[in-house]
Amino acid sequence: MTNMAFQTTPTIDPVTLTVVEKGLQQVCTEMDLVHEKTSFSPVISEAYDRSNGIYGTADGRMISQGETGLPIFLGVMQECVNSVIKERAADLEPGDIIIVNDPYRGGTHLMDVKMVMPFYYKGKLWCYLANAGHWPDTGGMVPGGFSTTATEIHQEGLRIPPVKIMKRGEIVQDVVDMILANIRVSEERIGDILAQIAALRAGEKALTALIDRYGLEVVNGCVAEIEGRAEQMMRAHIADIPDGVYSASAFIDSDGVVNEPLEIALDVTVAGSDITFDFSRSSKPCRGPLNSVWATTQSSVFIGMKHIFPNVPMNAGCFKPLNVLRPKGTFLFAEYPRPVAGCSAEVSQRIMEAVFLALAKAIPGKLFAAPAGTSGNISLGGFDPETGEHYIMYYFSGGGYGGWWDGDGVSNGCSTIGISKSQPVEILEQRYPLLVERYALREGSSGKGRFRGGMGVDYRMRLLRGEGTASFLMEHGRFGPPGILGGGDGAPNRIRVNIDGREFEPEHISKGENFHLRTGDYIDVGTPGGGGYGVPDERSPESRDHDLKMGYDG
Incomplete structure (x- = not known):
């Protein structure tokens, strides 16, 4: 055959x-x-x-x-x-x-x-x-x-x-x-x-x-x-970018094991209708599960360019002008047996952020400030005494998108790696022994700017019965999504766990595992807002009045 x-x-x-x-x-x-x-x-x-x-x-x-x-x-x-x-x-x-x-x-x-x-x-x-x-x-x-x-x-x-x-x-x-x-x-x-x-x-x-x-x-x-x-369409877009080398960095809060940030250092070289992405200056492989395998690293660049030029059809042709160098020796080229649990949901979005920030220096009129850039992963597993069954809940949440050249960022938007949506509260409460006590826009989380970033979300999940084990793998807890062209950063991620009436934040800010919840314990999460676009003083009076009226400034 x-x-x-x-x-x-x-x-x-x-x-x-x-x-x-x-x-x-x-x-x-x-x-x-x-x-x-x-x-x-x-x-x-x-x-x-x-x-x-x-x-x-x-x-x-x-x-x-x-x-x-x-x-x-x-x-x-x-x-x-x-x-x-x-x-x-x-x-x-x-x-x-x-x-x-x-x-x-x-x-x-x-x-x-x-x-x-x-x-x-x-x-x-x-x-x-x-x-x-x-x-x-x-x-x-x-x-x-x-x-x-x-x-x-x-x-x-x-x-x-x-x-x-x-x-x-x-x-x-x-x-x-x-x-x-x-x-x-x-x-x-x-x-x-x-x-x-x-x-x-x-x-x-x-x-x-x-x-x-x-x-x-x-x-x-x-x-x-x-x-x-x-391929022709993508090359035409790249050809409109001024030739040169554009550099930017994005940061991972920590790898979950060593409580220090990791750097994604990117150099983008534009030459005619070809563009090269070099991550070789990034941090070395890490001990924890924030390493990224090659397929995810490369795909993250592809998605980033698709965000910038959304009219290019999705097929192998649009990838041909994009030359992503294999960043061997860094945490963006994980090899066996490096752990990688956070690569596709979290590291990928930091890679995209580096792409956005680098090219914003070349074509600011076609770029936007950084989005929330985290999937907000929560897992909760346990035994429900009412049903007599074991369960595992996996949940991800939205965040703010960055302000752009003609408007404010979207609030409670999906992660930049997908078009997925948060599971309905009603479905969660039907399937699992929990109650979502609060689910609202996170006021004051957007980065200020001529066009402000969108807002993240603020929610609380309380365990109604039995016991459960919760784990979090999120990002942008140490650093908020950066603004561009003078715009302010969005609010960083925030996690608070309340066990037996004692409230605390995870040691690694946006990451932690094996939190043993009992009936009545709860988790509070505030997801990041998007970065602001442009100098805040240039925001129109009408927009300021609207923000004040709607309570968006927190």
Whole structure:
């Protein structure tokens, strides 16, 4: 069975090109919807922490991704599929599906579990369909997997190499049993496993129908043309940036083990329509779980550039002009057995922040101040005496976006690595023994400026019954999101834990684990506001009056 090559077809008219492009995207979006609607975990079904896409057979390059998939997987899944191709392509057959979560094989953290399925059209391999979903637990030292004190990957959970979870259309039960035996609340995970499989099968059906309708030659030509146009668009944007070297730094609060900040030092070189990102001056590999694997580091740059130039289509073509140097010897190029639990949810957003700050020096009229830049990860695991069942809750929250050249930042926006949303309070209270006593905008958290940053959120979760173990892995607690062009910084993250009537902050400010809560104990979180854009004295009187009237200044 031979691989299909994508070659330009000169006779493709613009209407057909657009219809096929949207059709490929719709295939991915249908997979997203099946994945979402059939998953058991609220973090997938309600918060959309998942992605589905179509990838090339030669190197796993991205052909298309669903509109509602997490952007962090833009580059990550390319690397993941490429790893599967290198290790398993020789023995794949129709009906096979690979499962993998190994961070060092094109991954992120262990909780992002990927599945890869070869797609055959009329007996010939045409592409790979792949997805990723965040499982609430994959084992490890703490419920939820977000250990902040892990010093090696084996403490973080179950590490799965590329193995077949389906063979010739049948589930490999031994593999499923092994996985479920090594994670908490395993009876829930089988639902997430079947949801990912169902999404891939839905994609197989929809993609077959698309190719049947337009023909293989036309679809191949469209794929090549779409990729080529995306590259041209990205190059045109880069060419508008003045040539030069632009540098900036962003900082990690700590690695969770050593209570000192880590520096992400970036040098961006623009030369014509090419741009190079060099992180070699960044901090050395760290002891704790804030190391970042290569796939996540590279993908973070891709997402950052997509934020700056949002009109460029999402496929491998838009990545071609972006040269990200491998930062070996730094904490942004984690190698076995370095722990990486915080790489995709937290370090990725600091990398993006460095990209924003560096390019703001070159094109300030097209950039924005730093966003909240943290997913605000909270895990709570325990036993509910009312239901008689164990549970694991994983929750992430919104924050403020940075002010920009024509307006204030968005308040309570999703993290910059995704389009995911916070799970509804009602769902949390229905599924877990807790009460969300407060959920509001965090007044006074926005960075001041001609255009102020958006506000973070302020919420309290109280344990209603039984006992639970809470862990936090967040960021921007030591440093607030920086403003640009004279704008002020947004408020830093704030965590307060109240146990037996005693309130305290975690030693590492934004990180901590194994907080044992009993009935009545609670957690207070205030997420960061966005940085301000421009000098605060230039803010219009009308905007000042509105802020005062709405109570936005706290």
